[in-house]
Structures are given as structure tokens and as C-alpha cells.
Amino acid sequence: MGPRSIGDCPLLTVRLTFFSLLILFLIIASNFENIAASSCRVELCSIQFRRAIQAQTDLPLEDLSYSRYHYCTVLRSYADCIRATARSCRGDLSYHSIYTLVMQWLDKKNCTIITAKEMPEHPQKQPLKPKLLVPSKCKFRSSHSGPVKFSHCGLFGDPHLRTFYDEFQTCRTLGAWPLIDNPYIAVQVTNKQVSPESKATGTTKVTVLIRDHRPCTKEKTYEAETNSLPKVFVDGTNGTINDATVFIEDKEPGTHVEIHARHMSTHIIIRQIGKYLTFAIKIPEEIARLGEGSEALQMCLKGCPQRELINYGQLVHVAMPVQEAVNICTKWNATDFYFDACVFDLITTGDKSFSKAAGDARRDVYYLNPSFARGKNRTYFLRETIGYSDNGTPENSAPGRPLIQFVIVICLWLSFCKVIV
Missing domain, CATH: 1.20.58 (Methane Monooxygenase Hydroxylase; Chain G, domain 1)
Structure with missing residues (x-):
């Protein structure tokens, strides 16, 4: 006997078919507004x-x-x-x-x-002064054969630390702490508590010491504090791109400076975002790892002391809803560790400037060297600490609810309306 026609389908099956189609229509209609809104670009x-x-x-x-x-x-x-x-x-x-x-x-x-109006003519630029070459002895060369390998360290937000070994940590570190301390360079940061009810701290001072390396450079000290990012070293000099081994670029007066040290192929970025400072450095790997065997603390090299690590699961103060924090951090294109750090900072402090700090920290990584983008993927913060499953990045998000509901209804319809053979 061949398959029966729809007209031969039992009355119960026909009713179930009609009922299933009605449910499908109602679900699609109820979600139409959300679907339409999601298409807005x-x-x-x-x-x-x-x-x-x-x-x-x-x-x-x-x-x-x-x-x-x-x-x-x-x-x-x-x-x-x-x-x-x-x-x-x-x-x-x-x-x-x-x-x-x-x-x-x-x-x-x-x-x-x-x-x-017609486009105005581009003004005639003054001819550049002849570029003075850096002496050969003041160019960094790796002690090993092959190209120089670089390391990255960054500090931003609560503060969150990325070490030279691409380890990601969130630390309390109230007061003054050393990030780097070796024969070439020393960097120290000072952190203050964000608010009385929060464990979070923010960086309010960064001190960079370029050690004496004659004949390339004398000792240079740079000090940045909240609302004070000078374009000169403590001695009043700043060098220039064309005639100094060590020099400062004032990228955005008062909010963004960069320090270059050619004799050790090092590039430093310091920003002020909101009330707090961020720090990022690109430095040859063999300089970065000097002092590995010593007991001296270098947080860029060894990470934060165990007692200073912050457990994401122990949120004492919640200042912003999770979904609002996720939406804000997504707009700043923060991903991976930087996304989790951004959400954590907003939840615990409510200070939206931390979202820009996370976004700029991620951007600085790519700016200093695209290869620094490697490293561990997402941390466990959103998924396992506060039970939030959406990671805030559209390319990794789960299928939308309307699609899941549509699939379920179709499956029910096919199972109920199966033609009897």
C-alpha cells in the first residue's frame, strides 16, 4: 500500500498539524521585532x-x-x-x-x-631635517643568531596584568610595586583603592628608569601621575626622533605618551584613561627575562604575589548589572582576557572609563607587535564565576532563541504528522 494522502491523515494528526503551525506562527511573530532589530547595522x-x-x-x-x-x-x-x-x-x-x-x-x-567648496590644497610641508643615524654600537643586537624576539607586558584597569610569558592575572597590589627591574630598565607602578567598598585598585603613578648606558644614553627618569603626563624626562629633556637614542613622543598631550629606547629596541606606551593610568611595553625577550633566577620581584616577569591575586568568584561589591557591562565592553571591541577584565571592572566599580582602558590595552598589543595577539584564549570569569554564558563576541555567540524555537517546532510537527504507511 502506498503512502496515504493528506486527506487520509487521521483527524488527530490534522489537528496536531494545525496546532503546531499556529505555535510556529506565534513564536515567529513574537520574535519578529527582535529579529528586525538585530538586522540594524x-x-x-x-x-x-x-x-x-x-x-x-x-x-x-x-x-x-x-x-x-x-x-x-x-x-x-x-x-x-x-x-x-x-x-x-x-x-x-x-x-x-x-x-x-x-x-x-x-x-x-x-x-x-x-x-x-573645492577641496583646499594641501599645505606645503617644510622639508625634514636630515635624519641623524643612531651609532652602530647603540643598536640592540641579539646575542643569539637570527632576528630579535620580543616580549610584551601590559597593565591596565583594576589592575589586570599580562606578563612576559602571556599569563593573565588580576591583582590587588595596593601601593608601589615593581613591574621590571634589570640592568637596562626599571619600571614601578603605584596603585590606589578605587572606592572604600571595592577591593579594586587603579594605577595612579608610573615611573620609568632608563639606566645609564654610555655612550648611547645617560640615565633618564620619567614620571607619570594622574593628570600629569609630561612630555619630558625629570631632567627636562625629551630627545627627538632624529637625534637621540632615548626620546619621548607626546602622542596626545596630557593623555598619551610613548617612550623609545633604541639602544635596547624598547617601546613603552603610557596612557591616562579616566582617573587611572595604563602601561604597555615591547622589549627584547632576552632583556625581559633578565633576573629570572633571582628572588627580586618583577611582576612583568613573575606575575603578582599569590596573596595579591584577586579571586573573581569573591565579588564583594556589585556596582553594575552583568548584561550592561557586557554590552559596554562589546562596543569597545574588547576580546578574550581583555573582555573579561573589562566586564569585571565595570561590575565591581561601575566606572565606564575602565572599558576604554581594556579596549585601548588590546589595541596597544596589536600596535606594538601583532604577534603579541597570541596567548591564552578566554578566561573562565563569565562562564564559571557568575554563570553568564554569552561571551560578548558575535562570532562566538550561541544561536539565537528564535532559531532554536523554530527548530523545536519543526521537529514536533514532523513527528506528529508522519504519514502512516
Whole structure:
């Protein structure tokens, strides 16, 4: 006997089929708004805008018309991108807020008038002075054959530490603590308690000592404190890119400086974000690991003392809901350890500047050397400490609820409506 037609299906089966289809329709209808909202891509426009602005931070300040023209061009592209998402973002509140804000910027900067004119000519730059070469004896060379291998250490946020061995830790370390201390360089940080009810501490002072290495450099000391990131060393000198072995670059006055030490191929980044400082260093591996056998503490080399490690599971003070912290950290493109550190800081302190610190710390890793991106993947904080399963990164997130519900209903429908042979 061949398979029966739908008309031959028992009445119970037909009713179950109708009932299953009704459930499917209701589930899809109830989730339609969420699905539509998830298709809104206005955030991508914001990301492109930020990248375009960052790419033009070197615009010549001596010709404001040239800078304004390019700023308005980028802003106009931002507005066009937002308009293109109008159909999918119609019910998204953030879309309307961003669009209104961008239009206000365009009006405030008179961009309609500025972009209507022809692009101003690029100002003639003054010829650079001849570059003075660093003496051969002041160029770092590995004692081993082959290219120089580098190590990275970073400190940011609560503070969170990434050691030269790519170990990730969160430490209390109240007071002054040494990060590095070897014959070439010494770095010390001072941390203060964020609030009376929180165990979290933040870095408020960074001291860098470049040791005497004649004839390449005399001893140089740099001191950065909250609201004071000088562009000179303690002795009043800063060197220049063209004529010194050791020099300072004032990237963003008052908030971002970089120290270069050519004789040891070392690059240091110090930032102020909110009320606290961050530190990152790229240094040859064989210099970084000097003092491995000694008992002297170097947190970049040996990590935090066991008694100073913070257990994520012992959250004494909760200042922000987990989901809100996850959403904020996702917007800063923090991933892996930096994402967990960001969420932890927001939950325990409520200070949103820590999210930018985590995002910039991750960005500094790639800037100093893309190979530093290697290392351990996610920590266990969100999943096993506070029971939050979404890791905050869309590419690793679990399937959405509407899709799971759809699959379940289809399976039920097929099992109930199986044609009797």
C-alpha cells in the first residue's frame, strides 16, 4: 500500500498539524521585532566613522580649512551610511539618536558650506631635517643568531596584568610595586583603592628608569601621575626622533605618551584613561627575562604575589548589572582576557572609563607587535564565576532563541504528522 494522502491523515494528526503551525506562527511573530532589530547595522557606521577619524589624526593643524574639509567629508559619509540603514533600523531607538546627533554635528560645523567648496590644497610641508643615524654600537643586537624576539607586558584597569610569558592575572597590589627591574630598565607602578567598598585598585603613578648606558644614553627618569603626563624626562629633556637614542613622543598631550629606547629596541606606551593610568611595553625577550633566577620581584616577569591575586568568584561589591557591562565592553571591541577584565571592572566599580582602558590595552598589543595577539584564549570569569554564558563576541555567540524555537517546532510537527504507511 502506498503512502496515504493528506486527506487520509487521521483527524488527530490534522489537528496536531494545525496546532503546531499556529505555535510556529506565534513564536515567529513574537520574535519578529527582535529579529528586525538585530538586522540594524547602525553600529557598523559608527565603527567606520571612528576608524576614519583615527586615520586622520595627523592632519596639519596649521591649515584649519584643510582639516575641517576632511572632517566634514568623513562626517558626511557617516550620515550617508546611517541613512542607508534606515529601513532596517526604523524601530531602533539608538538609530534615531545617532542620526539626530550626526545631523547636529553637520550643522554645527557648517559642513554643508564647507564641503560645497573645492577641496583646499594641501599645505606645503617644510622639508625634514636630515635624519641623524643612531651609532652602530647603540643598536640592540641579539646575542643569539637570527632576528630579535620580543616580549610584551601590559597593565591596565583594576589592575589586570599580562606578563612576559602571556599569563593573565588580576591583582590587588595596593601601593608601589615593581613591574621590571634589570640592568637596562626599571619600571614601578603605584596603585590606589578605587572606592572604600571595592577591593579594586587603579594605577595612579608610573615611573620609568632608563639606566645609564654610555655612550648611547645617560640615565633618564620619567614620571607619570594622574593628570600629569609630561612630555619630558625629570631632567627636562625629551630627545627627538632624529637625534637621540632615548626620546619621548607626546602622542596626545596630557593623555598619551610613548617612550623609545633604541639602544635596547624598547617601546613603552603610557596612557591616562579616566582617573587611572595604563602601561604597555615591547622589549627584547632576552632583556625581559633578565633576573629570572633571582628572588627580586618583577611582576612583568613573575606575575603578582599569590596573596595579591584577586579571586573573581569573591565579588564583594556589585556596582553594575552583568548584561550592561557586557554590552559596554562589546562596543569597545574588547576580546578574550581583555573582555573579561573589562566586564569585571565595570561590575565591581561601575566606572565606564575602565572599558576604554581594556579596549585601548588590546589595541596597544596589536600596535606594538601583532604577534603579541597570541596567548591564552578566554578566561573562565563569565562562564564559571557568575554563570553568564554569552561571551560578548558575535562570532562566538550561541544561536539565537528564535532559531532554536523554530527548530523545536519543526521537529514536533514532523513527528506528529508522519504519514502512516
